[in-house]
Amino acid sequence: MAQTKEEMRMLIRAAMGDVKSDLIVTGGKVINVYSGEILSGQEIAVVQGRICYVGPSAAHTRGAETTIVDAGGLYIAPGFIDGHTHIGHYCRPFEHLQSFVARGTTAVVASCDELASVFGYRGLKLFLDEVKRHPVRVYSLVSMVVPQDPLLCNTATFSDEEFTQALADPGVLGAGEIVSWLRLTRCDEQLLERIGIARANGRIIHGHTAGARDQKLCAVAAAGISSCHEPIRMEDALERLRLGYWTMLREGSLRQDLEQTLKPMIEQKVSLRRVMLVTDSMTPDDVEKWGHMDHVVRRAIALGLSPMQAIQAVTVNTAMYSGLDQEIGGIAPGRFADLVFLEDLEKCHVREVLIGGEPVARDGESVIRVSPMTFPAAMTDSLGLQPNVSADMFQIPCAARESKLRVIELLNSTITAERMIQVTSVSGFVEAKVSEDLMKVAVFDRHKTGGKITLGFLKGFGAKVGAVGLSVNLDENALMIVGSNDADMACCANVLAECGGGIAVVNRGEVLEKAEFRLAGVASLEPWKTVAGRLRRIQSCLRENGAPFDKPLSPLSFLTFVTLPTLRITSRGLINAKERRIVPLFVDEPS
């Protein structure tokens, strides 16, 4: 990623005034994240996309063709970086970037998990090809979710060779996130092998140490896992910071942690130089409502962080951790001319955004007009399922009249309990029971022929609908149908099989809401705002039908997430996450 000799020569000559700059920005209040100062009377000169000069006068770099931009007293910040995020769900990556850029985000460190979990190495390459087209800089992480845990998960895989090859791609920054840290504390051979490959190549590895503490947290750090974005309380954040982790505090769609993590850390006056603010993903509806990194900065300031520190935590800190200190993260010679013009420091209102010196957004809208790539047909029809699912495929036979089921109970949006529930069979089958908020869950195997379906029960979802189906879930992205009757479940499955995946809500044979995710079943090919509207309507439909969650899709998409407590489900079976083993649905059945 370093500059070539020719690029260096051009920059040096431009700095000296021997060649003229493409752009001079003048008249702004420049936010210097290195010294922590806001400096007036500075001019920024740009050549071939990089900053060649910052100082009192760029007149010596001014030529006949040089564009002069007067910032008119606005603040000028380095482009914001989302240091850990995901851009593969709901909308294609390109649409994410189009939306983020208008909020001041000029770079993201993103995993390729969604496409990789479905297509393996091909998915990674597809992701890299997709993001390359967009001016927002995407520094990719090679997935560790392929699979996070081969015992329990059912995703596509990378060979060690593919993993090594992937790390050599210039678009790839590192590897991670290691969600299955429990495997690491047990010295899982394959994990160690991959971490070893990444480290030997000088690549960083993002952690994900939710729930780890003390000796386990030490064990993960000792292996060179250098960051974590999972602290949800101040103690978590502080313990990670102290143990040398670059500590990412999250404010995104999955969780909003800043109030519980950042606020008390500010009060305790600990050093925040190794703290970054990240989203860990934002959904289209949330970005439309709140914003992206501008929102995160605003939120941090509202919680008591100084504007300078908030901006440092989404620019230079992130660049330093990511090994991108010479590329992005500050307004200085050699760095890309990624600049955000802010009307106001406290409110972080983004007026205009430049990437590589080119205008990319203005007044909340991207002005980027490049076209995204066309995905190969196989990528847009990949669920591997014919729309001939029948109701009886969801039947759970049970010879005994009374039996005890191992039921997934939702405790909140992410955490489940394992609940043992006594049920009575009807005509030799156990059924969902709306009156007791007991629904069936079915997960389809999308990778193997034969279409194996794992069946289980879910309590606590609360939505009184016939069925809701989704092919976006962590990190399986398998078709999952949750329902209260088999006919609606079959209908829902067929609706989604028909369009290659997505989200649908069905009641009494009628499709109430639907979003088609033709790209691998994980993302729509529609525009960002269209998808935002569909997601809002789906969430609202589920809430209106009784789901007690702000975002009812969230607990469903976590049902497959085998590293969170307690009971989970993938197409491999029902899973006890803590014990890392597959357990039977019927309690008395031998496992």
Place this chain on the structure above:
Amino acid sequence: MAQTKEEMRMLIRAAMGDVKSDLIVTGGKVINVYSGEILSGQEIAVVQGRICYVGPSAAHTRGAETTIVDAGGLYIAPGFIDGHTHIGHYCRPFEHLQSFVARGTTAVVASCDELASVFGYRGLKLFLDEVKRHPVRVYSLVSMVVPQDPLLCNTATFSDEEFTQALADPGVLGAGEIVSWLRLTRCDEQLLERIGIARANGRIIHGHTAGARDQKLCAVAAAGISSCHEPIRMEDALERLRLGYWTMLREGSLRQDLEQTLKPMIEQKVSLRRVMLVTDSMTPDDVEKWGHMDHVVRRAIALGLSPMQAIQAVTVNTAMYSGLDQEIGGIAPGRFADLVFLEDLEKCHVREVLIGGEPVARDGESVIRVSPMTFPAAMTDSLGLQPNVSADMFQIPCAARESKLRVIELLNSTITAERMIQVTSVSGFVEAKVSEDLMKVAVFDRHKTGGKITLGFLKGFGAKVGAVGLSVNLDENALMIVGSNDADMACCANVLAECGGGIAVVNRGEVLEKAEFRLAGVASLEPWKTVAGRLRRIQSCLRENGAPFDKPLSPLSFLTFVTLPTLRITSRGLINAKERRIVPLFVDEPS
């Protein structure tokens, strides 16, 4: 440098208590440079030289063979790092490390300039071999002084191939320092080529931008030169910090800059996260008198820096800049167990030092007993000069009775002026004139056969001695004789030729003081304290004879330094540094 899979496995197992640690340190006040806190009630466990656990109790890692060290309430800091230094002059590198370690220094980033300037690539390898033997971690920089400026300097050289090969050595961290930044602002092809090689290999490049500002400073930064240790005033420091340079503030033997740089920066409350404290070299006599990094920390605290920030500026900041964040710089899992036990935080009094968990120093003395390597004979007799130098070799013939000389005038310890002085020839020769403090300077070519001698004149040295000779100078390390009469100059040259180089003071045929630097003419093979004593006596002898400098050897060793103003001398000739050209001794002579 990253850990192997086996090392990671061992660390993880030790963190979990599955294998037992070698060492547990308990009862200290642990200085956490990541969070900026001082934490009591923490235990540090170590296995195979690295920290595997830090936390409330390491009992689970304790086995029958585990050594327990009770810190007895002392502060425990991460080992100090000197982020930019030189360890090749006066004493061999090994002796430097022996001396530094007792002052809390457990790692240095050091150039191999001295041996490389004499022996080229062979000198670099020799340096790497030498430092490998000592427990202090030496992260080497590949010289850019071979030569800094091929027009003006006369040193050994590296081919591009050797340069590339050197960068691949695991002992090598990066390249630098680029003293001849003027060449860089002029896009010197070879410099760009080497910077390009270093950057493409992900290596850092240390700068040296003394005197550069505004557009020139931007040009150097734009080429990816990421640090500078040359700020001597706050404005210099602040300008570099703002331009994205990792800013090294120096307190060493060459210069003591902290009062002029750090103090006002503290007062101005700028962000110091990208500031490092470095020595840029310390001589044996100074280390004996002041200390090493402990001294630098003390000095910074005395100038108003908080002890935490001072320690951060010699540990984690340096590690982060140097790409060593996972290796050193903090007390956290995965890092080497390099620990400094301090009695007092303000005074930074070092009680004990561990490297890789092993005791290496106690109460100001190294307890390391490994033997240094034996240098090949060619390295200890390398001046390439027979001791048959005669007085007439220093004669400067001049046919005209009156003529005008271009004289090097010392303005202070480092900076010279070009002074035109009218002289009268005596019997066809121009001579030194003690009454006017006008001495001759002779520089011998040590690289080419034939023993070319460049002659010039020096004003302002002040020492009324027959001759002083030295083969340590920047970065030529050529034999230089400064004298007031040709006979003593010849005697001095012969004394040094006899022992392969060093420093000698001669008066009326008598050797007043002498230090033999058998290693390449740049370093003694004697113990540190012996050399410290000799240096003290030499400096004192010159002062007693009238030299108006605290350290009279210093201005002499800078006479060859072609990148400082104004007039310099190497075996290539008299040099106008600013114009980068060789100029004649006689003003009227065509250049």
